[in-house]
Amino acid sequence: MSQPEILNQAFELGYTYTRSTGPVVGRFLTELKKRNIVGIKASDGRVVVPPMEYDPDTAAELSEFVQVGQQGEIVSFAWVKEPRAAHPMQVPFAWAMIKLDGADVPMIHCVAAAAESDIATGARVRAVWADETIGFITDIRCFELV
């Protein structure tokens, strides 16, 4: 039996899910489309961004939306030297936990910076909006250093 040639081929398996957002995440995305960022007030007064549907302590339904600032502070970050195709930026960038002004918990997003050394815990950043907003987290294209 002769050796067969090696056959290989790119193959993509796609799960084309859609998800319903519910009223709370739906509101968050609707506000993003309008270039606003909203959080929600928890029972202990903390403002949670992105808003969550139920209180983290009491599990009570939450409904008090709070608009937060478009600037904030880096709480922690990880520098991505070699972005992958699925990443929001194709040049080196940082994933960061960003505590927006008026929020009490940080939110994850990407930060554009020329070099890792430009970024530090405590650095101030501001949201950069996409040219066209559609009601998705990528409406905030990234954050940039102030």
Add this chain to the structure above:
Amino acid sequence: MSQEKNMSDDQDVITGIKAPVYLKYNFTAGAAPARFLAQIKKGVLTGQRCPKCSAVYVPPRGSCASCGVATEEEVVLSDKATVQSFTIVSIPIPGNPIQPPYIIANVVPDGANISFIHLLSECVNEEIHIGQRVQAVWKPEAEWDYAMDNIRYFKPLDEADVPVDRIGKLPVTGLEG
């Protein structure tokens, strides 16, 4: 991530998002499937026979699933086959270009002992039944590639049905052989 418009109601309130997951593979066929594909490029269906239990597998995986031994002997199969089971698909599947209703069936080629999945066509869907004899309809030879869809579909043959207990046990020469 999707850059298309998300789902929204009349007031432009977002009610849903697209959240697809794409898994990208580089698929390498392996020795036995590669030989199977090289043969199907020539318009020939081949299986492999287990040296222990004699079961003929198609497409071959290079081993016998029940005995756990390597399979090497290649067996040329017929492109005539028997319907072992089937389903009439009435609901469109996103991304699938075939318009329902259509039939997908497990067919066992003559000379093999297990079935593979393929389309049935040139038939009255409601008349297809288990034990039905079918034959491959091939693409024009110029289009043959390393692909199962060198066979466009299977179409009914005007032959006697195969009794259920003989489905998957026919020699390469068919029911009368």
